[in-house]
Amino acid sequence: MDLMDEIKKRSVHVDKGIGEMLPIEHPEELYRASRYLPDAGGKRLRPAVLMLATEAVGGDPMSVVPAAVALELVHNFTLVHDDIMDNDDVRRGMPAVHVKWGSAGAILAGDTLYSRAFEIISSMEKDPESILKCVALLSKTCTEICEGQWMDVDFETQETVTEEEYLEMVEKKTSVLYGAAAKVGALLGGASDEVADALYEFGRLVGISFQIQDDVIDMVTPEEILGKVRGSDLIEGKRTLIAIHALNHGVELDIFGKGEAVTPEQIDEAVAILEKSGSIGYAQELSASYLEEGKKMLDILEDSEAKDTLLAVADYMVTRNY
Amino acid sequence: MDLMDEIKKRSVHVDKGIGEMLPIEHPEELYRASRYLPDAGGKRLRPAVLMLATEAVGGDPMSVVPAAVALELVHNFTLVHDDIMDNDDVRRGMPAVHVKWGSAGAILAGDTLYSRAFEIISSMEKDPESILKCVALLSKTCTEICEGQWMDVDFETQETVTEEEYLEMVEKKTSVLYGAAAKVGALLGGASDEVADALYEFGRLVGISFQIQDDVIDMVTPEEILGKVRGSDLIEGKRTLIAIHALNHGVELDIFGKGEAVTPEQIDEAVAILEKSGSIGYAQELSASYLEEGKKMLDILEDSEAKDTLLAVADYMVTRNY
Numbered sequence: 343m344d345l346m347d348e349i350k351k352r353s354v355h356v357d358k359g360i361g362e363m364l365p366i367e368h369p370e371e372l373y374r375a376s377r378y379l380p381d382a383g384g385k386r387l388r389p390a391v392l393m394l395a396t397e398a399v400g401g402d403p404m405s406v407v408p409a410a411v412a413l414e415l416v417h418n419f420t421l422v423h424d425d426i427m428d429n430d431d432v433r434r435g436m437p438a439v440h441v442k443w444g445s446a447g448a449i450l451a452g453d454t455l456y457s458r459a460f461e462i463i464s465s466m467e468k469d470p471e472s473i474l475k476c477v478a479l480l481s482k483t484c485t486e487i488c489e490g491q492w493m494d495v496d497f498e499t500q501e502t503v504t505e506e507e508y509l510e511m512v513e514k515k516t517s518v519l520y521g522a523a524a525k526v527g528a529l530l531g532g533a534s535d536e537v538a539d540a541l542y543e544f545g546r547l548v549g550i551s552f553q554i555q556d557d558v559i560d561m562v563t564p565e566e567i568l569g570k571v572r573g574s575d576l577i578e579g580k581r582t583l584i585a586i587h588a589l590n591h592g593v594e595l596d597i598f599g600k601g602e603a604v605t606p607e608q609i610d611e612a613v614a615i616l617e618k619s620g621s622i623g624y625a626q627e628l629s630a631s632y633l634e635e636g637k638k639m640l641d642i643l644e645d646s647e648a649k650d651t652l653l654a655v656a657d658y659m660v661t662r663n664y
Numbered sequence: 665m666d667l668m669d670e671i672k673k674r675s676v677h678v679d680k681g682i683g684e685m686l687p688i689e690h691p692e693e694l695y696r697a698s699r700y701l702p703d704a705g706g707k708r709l710r711p712a713v714l715m716l717a718t719e720a721v722g723g724d725p726m727s728v729v730p731a732a733v734a735l736e737l738v739h740n741f742t743l744v745h746d747d748i749m750d751n752d753d754v755r756r757g758m759p760a761v762h763v764k765w766g767s768a769g770a771i772l773a774g775d776t777l778y779s780r781a782f783e784i785i786s787s788m789e790k791d792p793e794s795i796l797k798c799v800a801l802l803s804k805t806c807t808e809i810c811e812g813q814w815m816d817v818d819f820e821t822q823e824t825v826t827e828e829e830y831l832e833m834v835e836k837k838t839s840v841l842y843g844a845a846a847k848v849g850a851l852l853g854g855a856s857d858e859v860a861d862a863l864y865e866f867g868r869l870v871g872i873s874f875q876i877q878d879d880v881i882d883m884v885t886p887e888e889i890l891g892k893v894r895g896s897d898l899i900e901g902k903r904t905l906i907a908i909h910a911l912n913h914g915v916e917l918d919i920f921g922k923g924e925a926v927t928p929e930q931i932d933e934a935v936a937i938l939e940k941s942g943s944i945g946y947a948q949e950l951s952a953s954y955l956e957e958g959k960k961m962l963d964i965l966e967d968s969e970a971k972d973t974l975l976a977v978a979d980y981m982v983t984r985n986y
Binding site: 371426427445446447450459464471473474477478480484485488491493534578641 | 693783802818
């Protein structure tokens with residue numbers, strides 16, 4: 343199995359679905375602003391997880407394309423609004439939506455992605471009870487994402503951040519949407535609540551693993567692969583799991599939160615200190631244990647190609663190095 | 665019937681519902697920011713329309729309180745985001761959400777109101793098919809509100825705005841939510857699609873009438889009742905129906921878009937010109953005809969106290985003078 347081919351096989355339908363289900367309508371510039379980020383690509387991992395979950399419980403993945411599109415739109419909505427809040431001006435190598443259309447334009451583009459996602463999912467031709475469960479789950483997930491983003495913004499001015507708080511933030515900001523993807527796919531594929539809940543846990547746990555690994559990647563990946571300054575989280579003073587572990591263990595990091603005037607040698611030195619203190623290793627181990635726990639959740643499924651692919655997606659999410 | 669008593673009888677349940685269905689949870693400050701505007705009051709006209717529609721089709725109004733709360737939260741979500749976009753720093757006589765919590769806080773508070781509204785409505789104990797219709801309608805309505813707000817922001821830099829464009833903007837920005845309120849109430853009250861659609865039209869038409877009247881009120885109401893500078897729309901150069909009519913008829917308005925340095929005498933003079941040109945009268949007549957058309961939609965209902973109250977709410981919305 344070539345995993346990228348497997349993901350691509352599904353994402354072509356999602357790409358096509360985005361064009362059909364979020365057409366450029368009047369007022370056209372609003373829809374151009376809304377389509378800008380979804381059209382810029384991305385791997386469509388969440389839609390792939392959703393469609394694979396449907397297939398893995400014996401459903402027809404093509405029948406859930408609208409739900410996969412809705413999920414991708416929700417993901418893009420969070421990116422558009424987060425970039426305004428975090429003043430991040432570049433996304434997917436392009437100017438962010440708020441750079442091109444201003445804050446007002448980006449707020450409205452995000453709101454439109456959000457409501458269109460719920461329009462799409464609530465108009466699906468599936469049994470009303472399953473769809474309603476998906477709407478309830480997706481809206482709850484969106485509330486949790488807001489909570490996670492609020493915590494993340496708060497961390498910047500909070501004196502201390504505990505590991506527990508960090509994990510809660512990561513769970514809400516990132517992992518619940520993976521959980522929702524897997525569960526929505528299962529529900530619309532006709533799975534029992536027990537199976538659907540196990541798939542939620544799969545997505546949630548793998549999502550946490552993925553985010554912790556993201557912090558590790560920032561430290562250990564060569565810049566030419568990373569595409570940005572290595573150790574940027576450290577320099578910005580971001581409370582990653584690695585930083586929290588180090589601070590808790592009295593590790594002194596001169597460059598933490600120091601901003602731009604940091605040399606590559608200083609970053610190498612800091613990374614060496616964090617390797618020695620066990621902070622990087624700790625994050626790697628915790629990420630690996632969430633991954634294993636998550637994958638175990640799929641034991642509830644019968645063996646199938648889709649199940650194998652889901653497991654491979656989980657491995658890929660965590661072992662990718664950029 | 666004392667209309668204010670009738671509205672109050674219903675709004676107490678909505679107020680209580682907001683406290684129960686949007687409790688202050690962790691992270692508390694996010695929920696405080698989200699609750700700030702709903703807790704500041706407002707007449708709860710939309711929830712009242714929703715509950716009255718349920719009653720007028722023979723349903724139990726108490727069974728739709730969650731839907732009424734959801735609708736009020738959606739309304740508040742639009743206010744929170746609009747105030748950021750329009751740089752409006754005061755709302756309901758208090759500092760706007762973005763003034764108290766910053767733009768990032770207000771974006772998230774709005775998003776939370778939005779997703780919580782869908783959580784509440786999708787978790788109602790009603791038959792799934794009706795709830796799903798309501799979710800589909802409410803999400804479509806939110807998309808239209810985004811379209812209307814985009815048009816409104818665009819008008820500021822657009823050289824000419826036609827009456828047709830103005831009416832489309834008003835319909836989307838304001839009136840579809842009244843339409844949705846009435847239709848959701850009808851659907852959850854067990855009405856047929858035909859009756860539910862008629863109630864949608866009632867809300868939509870009365871909503872347009874209400875918004876046109878809002879422009880008139882800005883001109884003709886004494887400042888001590890208005891609570892703000894009379895003619896502020898004119899001074900700001902806002903494309904109201906009155907201004908569009910006047911511009912289309914070659915009426916010269918020195919103070920249009922002139923900003924703050926305008927005297928009360930100049931405003932009196934401008935209003936006199938607009939009376940003479942028939943621009944104010946034109947808006948009043950159009951508003952009245954939308955009101956009548958809207959009220960006629962209720963002919964489909966059997967006579968009842970709830971129907972009379974709905975008609976009285978419609979009259980009140982348009983004949984209020986502040």
